[in-house]
Amino acid sequence: MxxxxxxxxxxxxxxxxxxxxxxxxxxxxxxxxxxxxxxxxxxxxxxxxxxxxxxxxxxxxxxxxxxxxxxxxxxxxxxxxxxxxxxxxxxxxxxxRNGSTWPVAVAGLDKPVANGATLAEIETMNGKPFTLTGFGWDLGGYSNSWDGGRLDKPVGGCNLSLRFDPPKDAPGDALDKVNGDVEFSSTDSAMRQVKPVVVEIELGWPQ
Known part of the structure; x- marks a missing residue:
């Protein structure tokens, strides 16, 4: 067929x-x-x-x-x-996407992941720091690696990726330091000052 x-x-x-x-x-x-x-x-x-x-x-x-x-x-x-x-x-x-209120379950966690969660909340859920891309471009703000943390294991075995965005009142000097096609740790001091929140959740299955 x-x-x-x-x-x-x-x-x-x-x-x-x-x-x-x-x-x-x-x-x-x-x-x-x-x-x-x-x-x-x-x-x-x-x-x-x-x-x-x-x-x-x-x-x-x-x-x-x-x-x-x-x-x-x-x-x-x-x-x-x-x-x-x-x-x-x-x-x-x-x-x-941003605005959708669906939560996503992660193995071993009582609390699901949802849009609106802060960088600090996600780091706590992961149990350790993680990496994400800088802001200000089409692929900006995505979690690149959970570095072996708990968010590596969404229920069902697929891959979890989150996209973060800075709030409108983010301090401009700190935001300038975390813009662009560069990877940052969630512990980066400027990233913590910016306080980005989750605006998109992706569940992916490899081919």
Whole structure:
């Protein structure tokens, strides 16, 4: 079956999937169930209701987009973006953007990760310092490595990445020191003065 025909058939199956009561959908996300390594759009439709799942071009930075799937596209607090390895199957990246309130479970932690968390809170959850990129460019503010900390292990076995952004009232002199395509430790004195917060959560499955 060609990729185009397979995608068409899958779309028909999604449309025929009966809605599932919202009460049965998860309250905390992880890399199991609808976002497991072998999940597809049909899985999303069964869990979140077919009426809440649609295809869209997903922003991926530098003005580019890729075809993907959006859950709750019209509700910023519930929105989830998904990019796929195959034709709407096998998640590549699950993106919880700024404004979306979904928390993400991490193995061994009672408290999930959520947008709005501070740099200090994330470092405490990780159990040790971590590295992130400087601000002020399209790939700025991303956690590059958890350095063997607890956030290396989101529930389900995928990879967790967070994007941080400085608040509007961040001190300009400190912010100037942590801008650009450079890696910084979460313990960097200027980074701590800036006090960035989480504005995006990504769960990724390698190919």
């Amino acid at each position: 060609s990729p185009a025909l397979r995608a068409t058939c899958l779309l028909c199956l999604i449309a025929a999937t009966p809605p599932l009561a919202w009460a049965q959908a998860p309250s905390v996300l992880d890399c199991t169930g609808p976002f497991a390594r072998n999940a597809d759009e049909r899985t999303l439709a069964r869990v979140f209701g077919a009426e809440n799942v649609e295809r869209a071009n997903i922003p991926v930075g530098e003005g580019n987009t890729e075809p993907g799937t959006v859950i709750f596209a019209k509700d910023p607090e519930k929105r989830i973006d998904i990019l796929w390895h195959d034709a709407y199957a096998r998640p590549n990246v699950v993106i919880i």
